[in-house]
Amino acid sequence: MPVLTAEPGATPADEEPPDTGERHRLTAVTGLAALSLDAMASVAYGPEAIVLVLAAAGAHGLGFTLPVTLAIAGLLAVLVASYRQVIAAFPDGGGSYAVARTHLGARTSLVAAASLVLDYVLNVAVAVTAGVAALTSAFPSLYDDRLWLCLVVLVLITAVNLRGIVESAKAFIVPTVVFVGSVFVLIVVGLFRSGPVSTATADGHASVLADNATTVGALLLLKAFASGCSALTGVEAIANAVPSFRLPRVKRAQRAEVALGAVLGVMLIGLSVLISRFHLQPVEGVTVLAQLADASLGHNWAFYVIQFATMILLALSANTSFGGLPVLLKLLARDNYLPHVFALKADRQVHRHGVLALALVSAALLVFSGGDTNTLVPLFAIGVFVGFTIAQVGMVRHWRLEKGPGWRGKALLNGFGGVLTGVAAVVVTASKFEEGAWLIVIALPLLVAAFETVHRAYVRIGERLGLGRIPEHPHRDRSVVIVPVSSLSRLTSEALTAAASLGDEVRAVTVCYPDPEDRAALHALERAWAEWDPGVPLVRLACERRSLGRPIAAYVREVTAAEPDTRVTVLIPETEPERLWQRLLQNQRGAVVAHAVRRETDAVICRLRFRLF
Known part of the structure; x- marks a missing residue:
């Protein structure tokens, strides 16, 4: 049976489906696995970053x-407390x-959004290359293939996330538990050691302590x-993705944020205690966590x-x-700072356009870097x-405007955190400026x-469409429906029937070319049309060139x-x-005709699809 669709228009797959329940959303536990892997993994390089800087002063x-x-x-405690309030204030x-x-x-919010976008993209590239670097360190024969390995890992992570954030959390919760559990065991056992039980990993490797301290x-x-x-990257991710949590969303997200802060803080402090306890010195080619x-x-x-974990x-x-x-991109799209396609959801509550955009940009970064961390x-x-x-400065203003119970203490806490993070931003930028x-x-x-x-483009579109203003009352114009035909068939009959229901006048058109065989086909069509006599005129459109749409x-x-007062529809x-x-x-x-008519005219285009099954 024929199915009539109009262009342009949204297909059902492009429309945001109704909420089918909470099963595609996160709990506090799965939220940690889905949104906190970045912060958890930072203990592998955060303490090492401190040690490498302090090594300039010797032992x-x-x-x-x-x-x-x-x-x-x-600072982590300040950030967790702050983002816990951000979650409540901005659910x-x-x-x-x-x-x-x-x-x-608006301008400051865009700076914040741009900084988050850059950090999220770089996090993907750095995380994938770091993981592959650990693999190639264990298996040196894979080193030359590190770029392809990076791209394979990226494809796998993207595929899992296209199935939904809950599916990704389920897939990643086991390695998260294994890693966190292993680090806690390492810390607890190390606290009962009077000294290192082995130095085999560091033996034979040169120390990076400065000779002239x-x-x-x-x-x-x-x-x-x-x-x-750098160990604090990822602390903000839970606050960015509150809508991904199950009801009550705010409480679940806050629990996940506090749990992240507690686990990350204990691991960072515990590892640093062991560094001092074992008098560990950084060496070339071996990570501090491995030592x-x-x-x-x-x-x-x-x-x-x-x-391995x-x-x-x-x-x-x-x-x-x-x-x-993807949640941040959705908000930007909702505020007309990104194409609205980023606000659409597929099934399983997935912002698939945001996921795919992140994957493509990250893949480009991986290719640019050659897979080198x-x-x-x-x-x-x-x-x-x-x-x-x-965020800290904004929350200070939030407390000043709200002036609820204890607002001065909260504002002071956020202000202190803003000073610390601002100084850190300046120092990191200055120290790494020449490095990229x-x-x-x-x-x-x-x-x-x-x-x-x-x-600005969306503002112009809104002005053109009169968004926010009451439009004039709809009225009926005289309409002409033009139907392209090339032969007589049941499809032609269905098309003319549909056209008659759409407009006041229907005209069939056929494009004719000067070639002898085309002229013969045209004459045959005209004879058959006259014999059929559908009550619709057949208009010949002569064309010297082999063009159909023009x-x-x-x-x-x-x-x-x-x-000029007639509305034209091309069916x-x-x-x-x-x-x-x-x-x-x-x-x-059909695609050729639709493209030409859409590009060169303002006519309405309808596609009549006749099912062959």
């Missing part, structure tokens, strides 16, 4: 590892973007603090479990971006500190400019010019094959 400098870590843990998600949009203005000054400690703050596992548990199967979690920590960025690391974490700072951070300094305003360009578009323009009859492969048997003439 004496390493003694400040624990104090610096405690300062970072304090639609968006994190620092939502805070800034409400309290700091510098003094431990405020600048060195500040740089160590800023480098260690701690060796010193605490020995060079045995437990050591390899931790290494670290490798898996580093690669999968890219999932944090897939859980948070060191190329991407200098770009990483700057954006998240900008977002942290904006300048790219972020350029990319951030460019991304903000892109958001504003999209917004003559029909030109005829539509003629009709419109001759009858294109097409067959719908039973099997997908049978589409290859069709000539695609």
